[in-house]
Amino acid sequence: MAINRNALLYQLFKLYHREAVRFATRLVGNRDSGEEVVQDAYLKLVARRSTTPIDHPKSYLFTATRHAAIDFTDRQRREWQRRVDLDSLDEAHLADDGAARMEMQRELAKLAVYLNALPPPCRQAFVMNKLQGYTHLEIAAYLGISTSMVEKHIVRALLHCRSLLLADGDL
Secondary structure, eight states, X not given: OHHHHHHHHHHXXXXXXXXXXXXXXXXXXXXXXXXXXXXXXHHHHHHHOOOOOOSSHHHHHHHHHHHHHXXXXXXXXXXXXXXXXXXXXXXXXXXXXHHHHHHHHHHHHHHHHHHHTSOHHHHHHHIIIIITOOOHHHHHHHHTSOHXXXXXXXXXXXXXXXXXXXXXXXX
């Protein structure tokens, strides 16, 4: 029964994908996020393993998409609240010397700007690892992703910061 249901879900998403993405885009504000929302909706429905028949497939799809959009918006709001903020960085790591302290604050401000340009999961993985000391395994569990994805996020953040430092002439 699950195979038939998954096949039905696949056909449903294939048939209404364009409409679902337009719907999700209106809900979340941009097309890339709309695509992500539709994919999340599909994955959540497939993961359910329900045997209940789907009486109104299109309504079922759009309801699932709306719920996924709500989840996406909540996730974005939480990520926004976790953005890198200089005030939240531990000042105990700053030097006691006034000039060195000013330079360190300037560098931290630059780092915060660089990191805030990254996608939220990438930025959060980097901050949790490099600034807060969490292991890749702990970050993976917290973010609900694989350790391999955590590593990719951290490498992406490092490469991003490095390229911006090179562009600014700081390296």
